[in-house]
Amino acid sequence: MNVREVLADFDYEYIDYYGLDLTNYSRATNPTYLWDFGDGNTSEERDPQHLYQDLDPYELVLTVTDDIGCQDSVRLVTVPPSELYIPNAITPNGDGINDLFGVKGENIKSFEMRIFDRWGNLVFHTNDIKEKWNGTDSGGEYFGTTTTYTFLIRYKGEKKDDAIERTGHITVIR
Numbered sequence: 001m002n003v004r005e006v007l008a009d010f011d012y013e014y015i016d017y018y019g020l021d022l023t024n025y026s027r028a029t030n031p032t033y034l035w036d037f038g039d040g041n042t043s044e045e046r047d048p049q050h051l052y053q054d055l056d057p058y059e060l061v062l063t064v065t066d067d068i069g070c071q072d073s074v075r076l077v078t079v080p081p082s083e084l085y086i087p088n089a090i091t092p093n094g095d096g097i098n099d100l101f102g103v104k105g106e107n108i109k110s111f112e113m114r115i116f117d118r119w120g121n122l123v124f125h126t127n128d129i130k131e132k133w134n135g136t137d138s139g140g141e142y143f144g145t146t147t148t149y150t151f152l153i154r155y156k157g158e159k160k161d162d163a164i165e166r167t168g169h170i171t172v173i174r
Contacts, residue, residue, distance in 0.1 A: 004029060008064040008072040014081050019051040022060075030067035035060070038078075055080040055106045082107045082157030082164070089171040092135035092142070101170055102132035107157045114152045115170065123149065135172045146173045 009025040024033065024047050035043040037050050038058035052058065057080055063073040083106040090101045103113070108129055115124040115133055124133040136142055149170045156163040 002068055004066055004068065004070045006031070006064055006066050006070045006072040008062050008074040010060075010062050010074065010076070012060070012076075012078065015049065016051070017081075017083070018053065018055065019049060020060075020078065021047075021049050023047055024062070026062065026064040026072075028064050028066040028070070028072075032065050034063045034065075036063075055083065079158045080107045081159070082109075082155060082162055084108065084153070084155055084164075084166070086151070086153065086166065086168060088169065089173055090135055091173045093174065100132035100134055103129060103153065105129055105155065108155050109158060110154075110156045112154045116150045116152070118148065118150075129155075142172075142174070146171065148172070 006028040007026060010022055011025065012020045012022050015021045022035070026033070033044055033046055035045070035048055037043070037052075038060055039052060041050065043050065057078050059075055059077050061073060061075050063071060065071045085104045087101065087103075090098050092099045101115075105111070111129040112127050113125070114122060117123050117137055121138060123136070123138045149172065151168055151170055153166045154163070
């Protein structure tokens with residue numbers, strides 16, 4: 001009986017929000033590949049791309065088999081990128097539509113938001129992504145007309161290198 005060393009190895013990169021570009025680093029003689037993407041789909045390509053329907057973590061399994069039947073498998077759980085949607089205007093007029101400023105995010109592990117008035121004064125601060133701002137200044141007062149505020153948002157996902165800082169403007173329309 002012959003036995004040879006087979007090494008299954010790969011890495012991935014997110015593409016197009018829900019897709020993975022997989023790079024195969026496996027070693028074997030005349031190999032075949034079987035990828036299990038963890039969502040019910042498979043591939044036999046060497047370096048496939050795969051699109052998911054969401055940003056959930058998935059367990060990927062690559063099984064490499066050489067030409068005499070020796071095998072190795074490797075498993076890896078994907079770490080999805082963080083995503084954040086930030087609106088640019090609110091209309092706090094009490095009608096229940098677009099009265100509050102808040103963000104929506106996926107795969108956010110830490111979050112901080114600061115809102116400043118046009119003079120640079122802090123009017124709102126939170127570390128809770130679910131907390132929303134009602135358009136008032138730090139004293140709870142509204143400006144009488146449409147005005148613009150500046151935001152600073154810092155957030156981080158699962159990955160060590162995905163800490164992001166974003167700045168922009170919010171228009172409060174009266």
